[in-house]
Amino acid sequence: MKGHIRERSPGRWAIILDSPDQETGKRRRKWHSFAGTKREAQKECARLITEMQGGDYVEPGKETLAKFLERWLDHMRSQVSPRSHERYTELARKNIAPLLGNVALTKLRPEQISAAYSKALVSGRRDGSGGLSPRTVHHMHRILRQALSQAVKWRILGRNPADAVGGPKVEKTKMRALDAHETAQLLAHFRPTRMFTPVLLGALCGLRRGEVTALRWRAVDFAAGQLAIVESTEQTHRGTRAKETKSGRSRRVALPSIVVDELRRQRVRQAEELLKLGVRLSDDDHVFAQADGMPVQPNSLTHEFTRILAQSSTLPRIRFHDLRHSHATQLLSSGIHPKIAQERLGHSSIGITLDLYSHVMPGMQEDAAAKVDAAMRAAIDRVAG
Structure with a gap:
């Protein structure tokens, strides 16, 4: 299996791959277009050859990301709740497609995805009033990564380009707990x-x-x-x-x-x-x-x-969901075991409870240390007496 590059015009290259047909044994030639320097074209040629040798090669297709996302949304309709599917659809059609929808799916690269996120943060609002929040762009990244992961499973892509991109850092929403x-x-x-x-x-x-x-x-x-x-x-x-x-x-x-x-x-x-x-x-x-x-x-x-x-x-401006946080905080601050709080709140695991309300734990740690200290001192005094 071998390949070579051929310059078509300044900065434009044809990558030609030669591989034997598994059925007839005759040589088959595959063509790829590439834009960049000669060195970059050579690296891309080497990468494609490695994919072919490893069995990860995927034939280039003309389907755009926007069209693929529509197919993926149809697939996901039976996989998630209707509300989640509405949110997926909104992010895919209104946020991702305007930025990357015209790119051929098989030619989508990590640097294009990263640039799209940067643009969304600066000028992603559809009304032209500014950029999207880091949380929204993070959701875009999660949806795009999930969709492209499905493309890999369907063998449309050899690898997921979104895996090489990190979403923007999102600060956790501060909870307001009432006493x-x-x-x-x-x-x-x-x-x-x-x-x-x-x-x-x-x-x-x-x-x-x-x-x-x-x-x-x-x-x-x-x-x-x-x-x-x-x-x-x-x-x-x-x-x-x-x-x-x-x-x-x-x-x-x-x-x-x-x-x-x-x-x-x-x-x-x-x-x-x-x-x-x-x-x-x-x-x-x-x-x-x-x-x-x-x-x-x-x-x-x-x-x-x-x-x-x-x-x-006089009352603080809180969300209705903050009432739930207030209840959890009051439970843990009163010394209620986190496992009881988890069962009462309906968290799927105690890890979620501890992660959400770790800010309540320092006082409980000090109280536990004081109780252990008192018990040990009493035991030591009895032994010494």
């Missing part, structure tokens, strides 16, 4: 509103937004003082759909007595509202619902929480 006093103030502010129950469930039970909007009365066990978290809701362009929890597993959450009391009051209020409409409340109804009993969309919950919170001049 017990701030939580009490927040509950007092929301008590006169319909949003009181979601805020209660988020701040005192650590429920996610989708878990709150999916919760039905049949999941509330007043006798045992527990909630059964078995599903969540997801909002897409086509509407709201029920889905499994984020971890893929159901869980039971023990309720503080204050939450049990407030849920009893909520059930009575909701039953009275529906009775005025001639409807009887059932265990299939949602705990947090509109006045006519219809479920609330997750995005509507977020918007209403933000609107009502803005009416306070």
